[in-house]
Amino acid sequence: MTQPYVKQSIQDQVATIEFFHPAHNSLPGDILAKLADTITETGKNDEVLVIILKSGGERTFCAGASFKELINIKDEVEGEKFFMGFANVINAMRKCPKFIIGRVQGKTVGGGVGLASAMDYCMATKFAAIKLSELNIGIGPFVVGPAVQRKLGVSGMSQIAIDANSFYSPEWAMQKGLFTKVYDSTEELDEAIAEFAQNLCGYNPEAVKEMKQMFWRGTEDWDELLNERAKISGRLVLSEFTKKKLKRFA
Incomplete structure (x- = not known):
């Protein structure tokens, strides 16, 4: 399937939410909106005890972020709306009363690092190098920054945000707490995730909900904070510097 999609399947009380885009799983606004809605709805489903979030490919x-959409942003309102797409996904993950397991099978850039950081428990393969590339095009990881900083600390986050040209290894990401385990193959990753998800299904859903709130304590202002950050990115994406850079990438 080469068309972009967000799909969900439920088996044995485990929901798997998968997103895909033919341009290296980049995320345009419509896919971000569908992803946020799907996470929110799945969180409300009593048949589901655990969520796995993954991508296709x-x-x-x-x-x-989708470069095609970034290039076409005409004004600050459009810019804020686009970056709010990432904010809405992160906030949906934060508020979801179920544990979300991340399956990171490969390279992860920019907003993708934000998604991985908002997982409650994230597992990866040895191909899952990470990069925060936003500074390269004249913006910064403002919207995903709080989620990344929460996982990597200010030191780790500032390191990859400033060194916007470099991929950091999955081992580095594991040392910093972003990934819990790194596997040699996707097959091993999938086996481990399936087993782990089944184990989590044996927990008391009430305890899980309370623990999730405990882990995310101190993020109650993120609805406002990420909106403010989206405004910053929406402004910067219109700068001459960024417009020139985006043309080069296009």
Whole structure:
């Protein structure tokens, strides 16, 4: 299937939410909106005890924001709306009362690192190098920054945000706490995730909900904070610097 999609399947009380885009799983506004809605709805479903979030394809988990859409942003309102797409997904994950397991099978860039950081428990393969590339095009990881900083600390986050040209290894990401385990193959990753998800299904859903709130304590202002950050990115994406850079990438 080469068309972009967000799909969900439920088996043995485990929901799998998968997104895909032919451009290296980059995320345009409509896919972000569908992803946020699907996570929210799945969180309300009493038949589901655990959520696995994954992307389609082989070697790229997520290439971040859709460059095609970034280039076409005409004003600050459009810019804010686009970046709010990432904010809405992160906030949906934060508020979801179920644990969300991340399956990161390959390279992860920009907003994709934000998604991985908002998982409650994230597992990866040895191909899952990460990069925060936003500074390269004249913006910064403002919207995903709080989620990334929460996982990597200020030191780790600032390191990859400033060094916007470099991929950091999955081992580095594991040392910093973004990934819990790194596997040699996608097959091993999938086996481990399936087993782990089944184990989580044996937990008391009430305890899980309370623990999730405990883990995310201190993020209650993120609805406002990420909106403010989306405004910053929406403004910067219109700068001459960024317009020139985006033309080059296009």
